[in-house]
Amino acid sequence: MPKAGEVAQIERFFAGVDAQAGTRFMLDKPFSHDDCPRYLVELGRVLTLLPPPPARVLDLGVGMGWTTVFLALRGYHVVGQDICGDAIELARRNAARYGVTTAEFAVTDYESMTYRDEFDAALFYDALHHAEDERAALAGVSAALKPGGVCLAVEPGEGHATSAPTLEYVARYGVTEKDMPPRHVIDVARGVGFRSFRVYSRDLEPTPVLVADLDARPAASRAAPFPGRIATSLRFARKALRALLKGTCAEDGQQLFGTPVPKPEPELRESAIIWMRK
Numbered sequence: 001m002p003k004a005g006e007v008a009q010i011e012r013f014f015a016g017v018d019a020q021a022g023t024r025f026m027l028d029k030p031f032s033h034d035d036c037p038r039y040l041v042e043l044g045r046v047l048t049l050l051p052p053p054p055a056r057v058l059d060l061g062v063g064m065g066w067t068t069v070f071l072a073l074r075g076y077h078v079v080g081q082d083i084c085g086d087a088i089e090l091a092r093r094n095a096a097r098y099g100v101t102t103a104e105f106a107v108t109d110y111e112s113m114t115y116r117d118e119f120d121a122a123l124f125y126d127a128l129h130h131a132e133d134e135r136a137a138l139a140g141v142s143a144a145l146k147p148g149g150v151c152l153a154v155e156p157g158e159g160h161a162t163s164a165p166t167l168e169y170v171a172r173y174g175v176t177e178k179d180m181p182p183r184h185v186i187d188v189a190r191g192v193g194f195r196s197f198r199v200y201s202r203d204l205e206p207t208p209v210l211v212a213d214l215d216a217r218p219a220a221s222r223a224a225p226f227p228g229r230i231a232t233s234l235r236f237a238r239k240a241l242r243a244l245l246k247g248t249c250a251e252d253g254q255q256l257f258g259t260p261v262p263k264p265e266p267e268l269r270e271s272a273i274i275w276m277r278k
C-alpha cells in the first residue's frame with residue numbers, strides 16, 4: 001500500500017521503545033535530539049527567510065509538530081499537516097503543552113491538497129524528500145500560496161537516499177527516502193508556477209560569525225612595503241609579456257583591467273535551504 005510506511009511510522013517506533021521515554025523523546029524535539037544545535041540554528045534561518053508574523057504559514061510534513069509550535073509561538077498563524085495521524089495527535093498534544101492557540105493541525109497527504117490562494121508562506125522542513133511525487137506536492141503548495149507567496153524547503157542533497165543510516169531507516173520503517181538537491185527542487189518548482197529562487201547553505205559554519213578577536217595581533221600596515229611594489233610590478237610585467245607572446249586568459253583580464261570573470265553555474269547538489277517565490 002503506498003505511503004503505508006509513513007502512516008505507520010510512529011506505531012512502529014513505539015513498538016521498539018518504552019512508551020513514556022519514547023513520547024518524551026518525540027515531544028521534546030528539538031531539545032531531545034543530538035542535532036539540537038543544528039535544528040535551532042536552521043529554524044532561526046527559516047525565521048529570517050519567512051515573511052514577518054502574523055503571516056499565515058502552511059507547515060508540511062510536521063511530524064510531532066515542533067516547527068509548528070515554534071512558528072506559532074513566534075506569532076504566525078500556522079496550519080501543520082502530516083499524513084500520519086499518530087504524529088498529528090502528538091503534535092496537538094505538543095501545541096497544548098505550550099499553550100499554542102494560533103495553530104491548526106490536519107491529517108492530509110501533501111501530494112493531494114486542496115488549499116487555494118490562502119497562505120503567505122509554506123515550509124517543508126526535512127519533509128519533501130519523503131514525497132512519492134514531489135511535483136504534486138510542490139504544485140499543491142503553489143496553488144495554496146497567495147500571489148508572491150514564499151515556499152522554503154530545508155532538504156538533504158545528493159547521496160542522502162543511499163547513505164547507510166537512511167537505508168537502515170527505510171528497512172525499519174518502510175518510508176520513502178529520496179535525494180532532494182536544490183537543482184532538482186528548482187527544476188520541479190519552476191514547472192508548477194514558482195518564479196524566483198535562492199539557495200542557502202545548511203552548513204553550520206561559520207557559526208557564530210567572528211566579529212573581533214581581541215587576542216589577535218594588530219593588523220599589519222596596509223601600504224605595501226617598497227620591495228613589495230617592485231615584486232608586484234615585475235609580476236604584472238611578466239604577465240603582460242606572456243600575454244603578448246602566448247595570448248591572454250580570463251584571469252589576466254581580471255588582474256590587469258578588473259574585467260569580471262564569469263562565474264560557472266553552481267551545481268546545487270548539496271543539502272540546502274531553498275527559497276522559492278510564486
Ligand SMILES: C[S@@+](CC[C@H](N)C(=O)[O-])C[C@H]1O[C@@H](n2cnc3c(N)ncnc32)[C@H](O)[C@@H]1O
Pocket residue numbers: 003006007029060061062063064065066067081082083084087108109110111125126127130131132
Ligand atoms: C523526517 S520527518 C520530519 C518531520 C518534521 N518536519 C520534523 O522536522 O520533525 C518527515 C515527515 O513527513 C511526513 N510525510 C511523508 N510523506 C507525506 C505526505 N505525502 N503528506 C504529508 N506528510 C508526509 C512523514 O509522515 C513525516 O512526519
